[in-house]
């Protein structure tokens with residue numbers, strides 16, 4: 001029997017797990033993010049710290065990709081990457097970024113917008129040392145976002161740097177390190193039935209506290 005063609009338009013999910021109201025989020029969206037993050041971790045969601053990072057060139061052209069959240073420091077969201085990558089270049093042109101977490105098993109989304117800057121060299125060093133050896137070599141071996149002729153060049157680079165640093169240990173490449181995103185907007189989204197979702201938005205005001213509003217889904 002021929003397989004039925006997949007009709008993407010017919011895929012739908014009704015969300016019924018939970019609800020979110022204005023009081024639940026409290027006054028501090030970072031604390032509430034940490035609560036939701038802990039719940040997502042407890043739910044053993046795969047890649048719970050994976051987030052979409054959107055950057056934009058100075059001409060307005062947006063770009064998005066997944067990166068891993070590596071910590072929440074005060075109010076800042078930390079991730080690590082190659083400073084010479086496309087995203088690194090876009091950030092140096094325009095420090096405004098957006099992050100999105102989607103925890104589908106909990107029917108939750110968190111959107112974050114803010115500005116980004118590099119973490120200190122000492123912070124990047126400390127995190128770099130904690131990475132497995134293979135990832136540390138990889139940071140040297142991959143000219144992230146550059147076109148390469150073939151896969152072999154990565155293997156050749158990997159072998160070259162493995163040998164080069166065999167005795168000295170693997171230093172952090174100068175082009176590799178962290179960024180901190182300082183949010184000025186955080187939205188918590190909880191899926192509800194019949195597309196009548198809950199959306200609670202917290203926006204930082206001039207006094208540094210957060211104004212709260214509910215958005216229509």
Ligand SMILES: Cc1cc2nc3c(=O)[nH]c(=O)nc-3n(C[C@H](O)[C@H](O)[C@H](O)COP(=O)(O)O)c2cc1C
Nearest residue numbers: 047050065066067068080081082085086087088145
């Ligand atoms: C689950 C997942 C996690 C990722 N984590 C990171 C990360 O933490 N840092 C990073 O530089 N790239 C990470 N990547 C790869 C990026 O999505 C992207 O391919 C790479 O950073 C190059 O992006 P760019 O060319 O836009 O700079 C991850 C990809 C996936 C699918």
